[in-house]
Amino acid sequence: MSRCVFVGIDWAYRSHAVCVIDRSGSELKSLQVSHDQAGLSELLRFLRSFGKALPVAIERPSGLLIDLLVEAGHQVFAIHPNAVKASRPRYRSSNAKSDASDAFMLADLLRTDGHRWQPLQPQSAHIRGLRALVRTRDDLVGSRIRLANQLTALLDSYWPGATVIFAAVDSPIGLAFIERWPAPRKLSARQIDAFCKRQGYSGKRPAAVLLQRLEAAAVSPCEPALAQAHAVAALALVAVLKPLLVQIKALERQIEAAMQQLPQAASIMSLPRAGCICAAQILAELGDVPQRFPTPERLAAEAGVVPVTYESGKSRSVAFRWACNHRLRRAITCLADNSRLTSPWAASVYHAARKRGCDHPHAVRILARAWSRVIWRIWTDGSTYNPALHTSAMIQNIEEG
Incomplete structure (x- = not known):
C-alpha cells in the first residue's frame, strides 16, 4: 500500500534532484540522479520503494522523464516556473537557490496546493508523434526565415535586384537564380526566359517583367572584389537553405500522413x-x-x-x-x-x-x-x-x- 508522500523533482539537463516528503512536510529522503538510462532506472526504483501512483511535481509538462513517470503510473503535476519563482519567498528570505531546495519546494507546493493543479494525462503515441513532427517543422521554418533574412540583407548590400526579381528570395526558383548568378551582371530577357523554362517557373510573369524588376532595383556601388566575396557568402547561405526547404517539405508530407491516423x-x-x-x-x-x-x-x-x-x-x-x-x-x-x-x-x-x-x-x-x-x-x-x-x-x- 502506498504511503502518503509527495515527490518534487527539479529537472536539469544532465541530472535531476529528487525530494520526498510526508504529509507533515518533513523530508523523508532526497536523491540526485543522472539523466541517463542508469539514473532514470534508479529514480523509478527509488519511487517504487515509497509505493505506486505517487504525486510528483515538476516544472516541465513534457519530455522523456515525464513520459517515464506517467507510464510508470505516477501522477505528474506540471507546475509553471512562474508559480515556483513566486513561491520562493515562502521558504527563504534570500534569493539563494539550489536544485535540492527547489525539489523540496516543489514537493511541498504539491502537498499544500495540490488541489489547484490537474495531473498530466498521457497522450496517445499518435499525438506525441504528430507533436514531434510539427514542432520540428516549425523550428526548421524559423531557421529558414532567419537564413532568408540574412540572405536578403546580404544581397541588398551588393545586388538588390536578386531579392525582388521573384516573390520570395528563399523560394526554389529564387535560390536557383542566386546559385546561377551569385554576382551582379547584365542579363537579357532571353537569358531570364531560358532560365525560367529550365526551372519550370509558374509565376505567370513574362521574362520582360522579371527583367524590369531586376533593372529597377537600386544599383550597388560595390567594388568587384567585394562583390565577389559577397557572392561566395550568398552561395554558402543558398547551400544551407536548399536542403532545409527539402526537409521542411518532407516533414509536411509526414504530417499529412500522421493527420490521417487521428480521428480528431x-x-x-x-x-x-x-x-x-x-x-x-x-x-x-x-x-x-x-x-x-x-x-x-x-x-x-x-x-x-x-x-x-x-x-x-x-x-x-x-x-x-x-x-x-x-x-x-x-x-x-x-x-x-x-x-x-x-x-x-x-x-x-x-x-x-x-x-x-x-x-x-x-x-x-x-x-x-x-x-x-x-x-x-x-x-x-x-x-x-x-x-x-x-x-x-x-x-x-x-x-x-
Whole structure:
C-alpha cells in the first residue's frame, strides 16, 4: 500500500534532484540522479520503494522523464516556473537557490496546493508523434526565415535586384537564380526566359517583367572584389537553405500522413481556412485528452488569447498574457487570421475589433478567443464545424468581441 508522500523533482539537463516528503512536510529522503538510462532506472526504483501512483511535481509538462513517470503510473503535476519563482519567498528570505531546495519546494507546493493543479494525462503515441513532427517543422521554418533574412540583407548590400526579381528570395526558383548568378551582371530577357523554362517557373510573369524588376532595383556601388566575396557568402547561405526547404517539405508530407491516423483531425480541419499544417499545429498542442481542458475558458487561457486582469480596490488594468503555450497561440491566431478571409462571421468580429481601435494583432487575438470556444466544442465532442450548428455561439462571440 502506498504511503502518503509527495515527490518534487527539479529537472536539469544532465541530472535531476529528487525530494520526498510526508504529509507533515518533513523530508523523508532526497536523491540526485543522472539523466541517463542508469539514473532514470534508479529514480523509478527509488519511487517504487515509497509505493505506486505517487504525486510528483515538476516544472516541465513534457519530455522523456515525464513520459517515464506517467507510464510508470505516477501522477505528474506540471507546475509553471512562474508559480515556483513566486513561491520562493515562502521558504527563504534570500534569493539563494539550489536544485535540492527547489525539489523540496516543489514537493511541498504539491502537498499544500495540490488541489489547484490537474495531473498530466498521457497522450496517445499518435499525438506525441504528430507533436514531434510539427514542432520540428516549425523550428526548421524559423531557421529558414532567419537564413532568408540574412540572405536578403546580404544581397541588398551588393545586388538588390536578386531579392525582388521573384516573390520570395528563399523560394526554389529564387535560390536557383542566386546559385546561377551569385554576382551582379547584365542579363537579357532571353537569358531570364531560358532560365525560367529550365526551372519550370509558374509565376505567370513574362521574362520582360522579371527583367524590369531586376533593372529597377537600386544599383550597388560595390567594388568587384567585394562583390565577389559577397557572392561566395550568398552561395554558402543558398547551400544551407536548399536542403532545409527539402526537409521542411518532407516533414509536411509526414504530417499529412500522421493527420490521417487521428480521428480528431477531421474536426480541426473542418474550420475555415485551417489547412492541414495549421490544423496539425493546433491538434499537436491540444492532444487527444479532452479532460485536459474542462472548459473553453481554460483552453483560451492556455492559448494566450485572453488578457490577464489586475484588480485591487478602485484600480483595474488589463495586460497581455505572457505565460501560455506559445505554440498553441501562434497556431490559433494563424487560423483566426486566415479565417476572416472566407468566413463572414470571422470578418465581422475582426472588423468590429478594429473599429474599436484595436491594432491588427489585438483584433486577431479577439477573433482567436472567439474561435477557441468553437474549437473546444468540436474537439471535445468530435463533431465538424458547421456554422448552422454554432449560430448561438457566434452571436455570443460577436457581443463579447
